[in-house]
Amino acid sequence: MPAFRTVRGMRDFLPRDAERMRHVEQVSRELAQLYGYEEVITPVVESYDLLAAKAGEEIRKRMFAFEDLGGRKVALRPEFTASMARLMATKMRNEPKPIRLFSVGSLYRYDEPQYGRFREFWQADYELLGSTRPEADAEILMLTNDLLKKLGLRNYSFKIGHMEILRGILSQEGVGEEQQNRIMQLLDKKRWDEALTVVRSAGVSQNCVATLKKIFGTKGKEAFRVLKDAEESVMEYEKSVAAVKNLREILELTIKSGVELDVMIEAGFARGLEYYTGMVFEPYISEIEMALSGGGRYDKLVELFGGESIPAVGVAQGVDRIVLAMKKQRCPPKIAKEKKVLVIPVNEEYVAKAMELSSLLRSAELIVEVEVMARTVSKALSDADRRAAAYAVIIGPAELTEEKVVLRDMIKREQKIVEIKDLCKEILRRFM
Ligand code: HAM
Numbered sequence: 001m002p003a004f005r006t007v008r009g010m011r012d013f014l015p016r017d018a019e020r021m022r023h024v025e026q027v028s029r030e031l032a033q034l035y036g037y038e039e040v041i042t043p044v045v046e047s048y049d050l051l052a053a054k055a056g057e058e059i060r061k062r063m064f065a066f067e068d069l070g071g072r073k074v075a076l077r078p079e080f081t082a083s084m085a086r087l088m089a090t091k092m093r094n095e096p097k098p099i100r101l102f103s104v105g106s107l108y109r110y111d112e113p114q115y116g117r118f119r120e121f122w123q124a125d126y127e128l129l130g131s132t133r134p135e136a137d138a139e140i141l142m143l144t145n146d147l148l149k150k151l152g153l154r155n156y157s158f159k160i161g162h163m164e165i166l167r168g169i170l171s172q173e174g175v176g177e178e179q180q181n182r183i184m185q186l187l188d189k190k191r192w193d194e195a196l197t198v199v200r201s202a203g204v205s206q207n208c209v210a211t212l213k214k215i216f217g218t219k220g221k222e223a224f225r226v227l228k229d230a231e232e233s234v235m236e237y238e239k240s241v242a243a244v245k246n247l248r249e250i251l252e253l254t255i256k257s258g259v260e261l262d263v264m265i266e267a268g269f270a271r272g273l274e275y276y277t278g279m280v281f282e283p284y285i286s287e288i289e290m291a292l293s294g295g296g297r298y299d300k301l302v303e304l305f306g307g308e309s310i311p312a313v314g315v316a317q318g319v320d321r322i323v324l325a326m327k328k329q330r331c332p333p334k335i336a337k338e339k340k341v342l343v344i345p346v347n348e349e350y351v352a353k354a355m356e357l358s359s360l361l362r363s364a365e366l367i368v369e370v371e372v373m374a375r376t377v378s379k380a381l382s383d384a385d386r387r388a389a390a391y392a393v394i395i396g397p398a399e400l401t402e403e404k405v406v407l408r409d410m411i412k413r414e415q416k417i418v419e420i421k422d423l424c425k426e427i428l429r430r431f432m
Pocket residue numbers: 078079080081109111116117118119120121122123125126127273291292293294295296297313314315316317318319320321
């Protein structure tokens with residue numbers, strides 16, 4: 001047999017990396033609980049039509065799509081939002097609103113593998129359904145800020161825009177939805193000139209092209225000044241003016257709530273997913289060019305899937321990229337090894353006792369590894385350092401006759417004899 005490798009774009013996570021990924025997942029889950037988001041688990045395989053409906057051309061063409069053995073056209077999910085909206089349109093349709101949902105897991109896109117871009121990646125997804133209010137948008141921004149802060153990230157900033165600024169202009173000019181989607185895809189990739197060519201070919205007014213050009217350049221960190229400029233530029237487009245006002249409300253509320261957000265407003269910011277109808281955002285750090293997360297408001301998706309009209313706003317935190325960001329900024333990973341104890345029998349006769357004591361220690365929430373290689377005590381102890389164990393418990397005949405064991409401090413390299421009945425207490429006391 002050949003030496004197998006992972007499939008291109010797929011990765012193994014060895015213990016250190018797996019630990020980092022799970023740490024981000026765990027903090028995301030704890031945060032979901034703090035904000036009242038309930039966890040749901042949806043399938044990795046979904047109907048192609050559901051996933052493709054509003055994914056946008058870019059994601060649509062990169063889906064892992066196939067026919068299952070029953071002849072159904074299915075795909076591996078490229079994101080969570082479609083599944084969450086499906087739940088809302090079906091099984092959860094009668095639940096009282098608002099509904100806060102959380103999910104975490106792997107997603108699949110046939111992207112070109114490179115730094116920060118993988119074919120299998122993880123998201124921690126939060127969706128707040130049932131409210132059109134700016135406080136719902138503000139909550140999603142606040143939650144994302146909390147997550148990045150909790151993980152120890154620094155100097156991140158939020159790029160924020162509003163889909164209706166651009167779409168408001170285009171709709172008023174009579175540009176159809178399909179062409180609008182195409183324009184948004186190009187803008188998402190910063191291909192401004194090509195986007196303008198499509199706009200022109202749709203037969204819009206001169207004023208429209210001039211306004212769009214102005215909007216593309218309307219950006220900056222002084223949020224309220226940028227919004228004022230944007231408002232002046234779109235004066236003649238009613239829906240766009242409303243969009244700027246909505247964005248202003250969201251930001252005012254976020255700031256008044258005491259959240260210190262470093263924002264970068266971009267009036268011409270578009271995201272590739274087609275379901276967005278309102279505020280959109282992405283957090284960045286300067287060390288990585290890619291967005292760490294992405295989110296926004298989507299008020300029409302649940303309805304599209306056959307449910308009643310349920311407005312919604314959400315965010316997907318990119319677990320892989322957050323891990324990369326934490327590495328770049330040298331954020332400490334979780335210290336999981338601090339309470340590790342090694343249990344070593346001096347010879348075969350004491351293996352059963354070692355297993356018994358390991359259970360006792362684990363019942364006190366200690367991480368315990370038993371020596372399973374029948375090595376001598378000195379060999380097992382030298383391995384204890386490599387395994388980052390803080391203590392070793394050595395079980396031998398002399399002490400055992402008196403219900404005692406040897407407790408060795410691996411850092412101080414000291415040991416003492418401890419009664420078995422006091423063992424857990426003694427180790428826990430030292431870990432305090
Ligand atoms: P998205 O911007 O496509 O949005 O993805 C969100 C995040 O997932 C990205 O910012 C990135 O961190 C991560 N991500 C996406 N593709 C890859 C990849 N190929 N490799 C590594 N990481 C990746 C969504 O998925 C929306 N469903 C977000 C949302 C939720 N909007 C409303 N609710």
